Amino acid sequence: MATSAPFLAMTNFSSPMVTLPQIARSLEAGPTGPVWILGSIALGLSSSLLVAGGLADDYGRRMVLVIGSGVLAASSVLAAASPGVVTFVLARLVQGGASAAMLAAGLGIVGHAFPTGAARVRATGRYGAMIGLGTMAGPLLSGLVATAVSWRAVYWLTAAAALALTVVSARALDESRAPAPRRPDLPGVVLLTLGLAALVAGVTEGRLGWSRPVVVWAF
Template identity: 50%
Template sequence: MTVLVAFTAPLANLNQTAGGLDAGPTGRTWILSSMAIGLGAFLLTAGRVADDYGRRRAFVAGSVVLAVGSLVSAVTPDVEVFVLARIVTGVGGAAVIASGLGMIAVAFPDPLERARATGWWGASVGAGIAVGPLVSTWLGRWHSWRDVYAVLALAAVLLAVTATGCRESRATHRARLDLPGIVLLALGTSALLAGLTEGRQGWTRPAVITLLTLGVLLLAAFVVAEWRSDHPMIDLGLFRRPAFAAVTAAAFATGGGIIALLSFVSGFAGLALGLAPTTTAWLMLAWSGPSVLTALAARRLPHHWTGRARMGSALVVIVVGQLMLWGVDSTSGAARFVPGLLLAGVATGVLNAALGRESVASVPEGQGALGSGANNTARYLGSALGVTVVSVVAAPSGSATKEALVAGWDRAVIVTAAVSLLGALVVLLVGERSAVEPEPRDTALAKLSPDEAWEG
């Protein structure tokens, strides 16, 4: 939950944060997308390292890095340093997320118990998104928008200390670390996302063209390197698994769809509608609150309803919720957002629970953290790309007039709803079976992964 609180911290106080750092339109986009860049670039790497070198070790190290990044964010007066610190925070968060869900996969070999645990994991995702804007707003009103980052640094330290008491686990057969793959993925992803973010101020600028070209070339080199490697960071053959392809598409659509749209709610509601930061924080809760409850309740859904069906139908309902947000005008109040956010939140909870379960089940046993890392990489890459696209379509010229923002909001709704719908279609069409099939409880209780080694 701490990672998601950090991820959403700037949303409710974006206007105050940008003002405090003297950030312009491009700086605002970087403030929103910088942590997603760190997450997207290093989640897959973190998953592989956690599986091979110890999930607890990766979790503790990630918590420490998260604390350092948050502390720097709390004290720096410069937007450039703040953005770099948020990227570092994302790197630490990547290790926490990937290793944390991998630890759950090992701790709960029973599929029924694992479903319950991943339901709690999905609920923590929603809870973090709910708590982040509220805590950020409350601390900002009490003293300063910076305080939330100091609190996050302390929470991350406590998280690291607590995790030292957990049992260590790793895959029995340690693969050689794929350094070329790690470097190519991190640099390629970072360059691509940086180019998209900077492109908002002009797509023909030499720096933008260079970054985008470099990003594409490096990612292409990553694919080639992984195909040729005897010890790849990720087996690209996993994408031939319908379950893995489906859960990856669902995660990407989640980030590029509803999460990207929500990143724009605070700034839009504050600038175009004149809503207070506290009100916009409660609007976020209208979405994230139901997502927590439904993630916890998702395990009570019928067992014959497969993971693929849950993900696909949840994305369809999210599309409906997003489209209910279309047509807002400058006279609209907070209540105009609530029905669509509530509906999308209910569906997001079901989706989060299914993503947590399917991401682990769609990969071979012993690679749970890798599955988690791949899934969350897709989610946060989708988020970073989505935030950038939303920024471009919502205010292509950087205009902040109310009329331009209202028109831009409608464009953002349509674009992000299209991303969610495309994700739903891919999930429902890409495969015939879910990664997880229901099995009798007595069989499940007797099932234990032989590929996991435990150390006291």
């Protein structure tokens, strides 16, 4: 289950690469909407990864993995049912945070289960391979599903897979924590998130004019 988490997270991460035209057309995304559709999950993941790892070590890696996969399931439902681009982008932002929890907690579970030696090397190798496999499989699977059904079906399928991972992980995985808990750096997380969001907003909206007030304010 711990190595299934990075596969699912990265499959979902890369899935819009081939379905972007369908999504943008369906949601009437406008000139900058496609950039937000592609980049929003990366913003959510990058701003949450460090704090997700700390929370997993302090409060339980299984718990964080279960919560992350559950949130991924819920946010995938929101993405599938999105009436417009703003809702979809918000759903992808949440998916990014959920994916960060799954990636960090999954690696922590692997490290705890295989603390040293050749078994640890093999286990972390499988974990890394699942990241690459998921990144490669995402566009392929989403393209097939979107062609056969629709782009929304991709996210319904992701929701079902994430829900299954949530249930199985809660039942099958053992809980583990770091021996010495640390206090989460909440101000640092807020600063990192807002800084990244402002930078992405400035670069994205700057395509329509670098002197616009929203672009200057963001930078």
